[in-house]
C-alpha cells in the first residue's frame with residue numbers, strides 16, 4: 215500500500231467529540247485514556263473574535279522522532295501512519311520526551327498514542343474517528359489526494375479567514391495527518407518547522423546498538439577464552455605443586 | 470608432616486562479603502530491568518510498570534550501599550580508594566603480562582599486593598562508572614519530561630556507556646574469579662596460602678613479616694592468620 219494520510223479539517227469540525235468516543239470504544243482504551251483531545255480555541259480581541267475546535271492528536275510524522283527514539287520497535291511507520299505495537303512496548307517513556315508535539319503519554323506502564331488504526335486501514339477500513347465524524351472534517355486516503363483536497367478546502371476557507379492554510383505538507387518529512395487551519399500554525403501552538411534532535415539519531419543508530427553489541431561480544435569472548443584459560447591455569451598449578459614437592463625434598467636432603 | 474593441618478588466610482570479613490553480594494544482586498537486577506527497556510524479548514518485565522519500578526528500587530539500594538559501607542568503615546574506604554588509584558612500578562610491570570594472565574598464566578608475574586593491578590583497575594573503573602551511571606540514571610529518573618528531546622538522549626547515551634563499562638568490568642571480574650578459582654575468598658572469606666603466594670605474594674609477606682612465608686602450625690585445627698587490615 216502507498217502512503218496514506220488523515221485529513222483533519224478544523225474549518226469543518228463542529229466539536230461534537232464523536233471521534234473521541236468512537237476511538238475510546240473502538241480501541242478499548244482505559245478509563246481516562248484518550249488518543250484525541252479537542253479544545254475550543256478563541257482568538258482575537260472582542261468584538262473581533264474567531265473560534266475553532268483544535269484537535270490535539272498524533273501528526274503521524276514521516277520522520278517521526280518517536281519511531282527514531284523507540285528502542286523496542288513498538289512504534290513504526292505503516293503506510294504513512296505511525297503504528298503502535300503495544301506488545302513490544304517496554305514502557306521506557308522515551309517517546310514522550312522525543313515527540314515535538316507532546317503527543318505520547320504513559321498509561322499503565324505502556325505508551326498511549328493514536329495507532330492510526332493501521333490494523334483497520336490494512337484491511338481497507340477507515341479508522342474509528344474517520345468512520346464516525348458526522349461533519350466530514352476527518353478523511354483518510356492516499357496522501358496525494360488528501361493533500362489536494364486539503365488545499366481546496368484551505369482555499370475556500372481563505373475567503374473568510376485570510377490566513378487559512380494547510381499544515382503538514384513539509385513538516386518533518388511531510389505529516390501523515392494534514393491539518394486545514396483557519397489561521398497561522400503558531401496561533402494553534404504548532405511549530406512552523408519542528409526538528410528531530412540529532413542526539414536522538416546518534417543515540418538510537420549509534421551508541422545504543424554499539425553498547426549492546428560490545429556488551430554481548432564481551433560475554434561471548436570471555437566465555438570462549440574461559441575454557442582455554444582455565445585449562446592453562448590448572449596445568450600451571452599442577453606444575454607449581456610438583457616443583458614445590460621437589461623443592462621440599464631437595465631442602466630436606468640439603469640440611 | 471602432619472597431614473590434617475590446614476592453613477587459611479582471612480581475606481574478606483563478613484560485612485565486606487555481605488556488601489559485595491548485595492552489590493552483585495543490585496547490579497544484576499539493574500542490568501536485567503534496564504535491558505528490558507531496550508530488548509523486546511525482555512519487554513514483558515516492564516508490563517504494568519514492574520520493570521521500571523524494580524529498576525528504581527534497585528537503583529536506590531545500589532547507590533545507598535557504598536555510602537552505607539563508607540559511613541560504617543570510613544578508614545577502610547579511604548584506604549581502598551587510595552589503593553585503587555595508586556599504581557607503582559610493579560603494577561605496570563604486572564599489567565604488561567596481562568594478556569598472559571588473561572589466558573591463565575599467573576606464575577612468574579611481578580609479585581602483587583593485596584589487590585593485583587588488574588583488580589585495582591577493575592575497582593577504579595567500577596568506582597568511576599558508579600558515579601556516571603548514578604548521575605545519568607538520576608537525570609533519567611527525575612528530569613524525564615523536562616530534559617527535552619535533545620538532552621534526554623544525551624543522558625541516555627551516558628547511561629548506556631556507563632552500563633557498558635559496568636557490564637564489561639563485571640564480566641571480566643567473574644571471568645577471572647572462575648579462571649583462578651578465587652570464589653572462596655568471597656564466599657568463605659578465606660584463601661589458601663598457595664593461592665595467596667601465587668596471586669598476592671607481597672600481601673602475604675606483609676601479613677607475616679617475621680615468618681618466612683607461611684608457617685604450618687603444629688596443630689590439627691585449621692588456623693587462621695588474621696589480617697590486621699580492611
Ligand code: HEM
Nearest residue numbers: 496499500503504506521528602603606607609610632635
Ligand atoms: C549497574 C547499574 C545500572 C545498570 C546496568 C543500568 C542499566 C540500564 C539500562 C540498560 C537502561 C536502558 C537504557 C536505555 O534506555 O538506553 C536503563 C535505564 C534507566 N536507568 Fe539504569 N542502570 C543502572 C543504574 C541506574 C541507577 C543507579 C539509576 C538511578 C538513579 C538508574 C535509573 C535509570 C532510569 C531512570 C532509566 C530510564 C528508564 C526508566 O525510566 O525506567 N539506573 N538503565
Ligand code: SF4
Nearest residue numbers: 272273274275280313
Ligand atoms: S506527532 Fe509525535 S507521536 Fe505522532 S508520529 Fe510525530 S513524533 Fe510520533
Ligand code: SF4
Nearest residue numbers: 284303304306307309
Ligand atoms: S514507551 Fe513504548 S512506544 Fe514509547 S519509546 Fe518506549 S518502548 Fe517505544
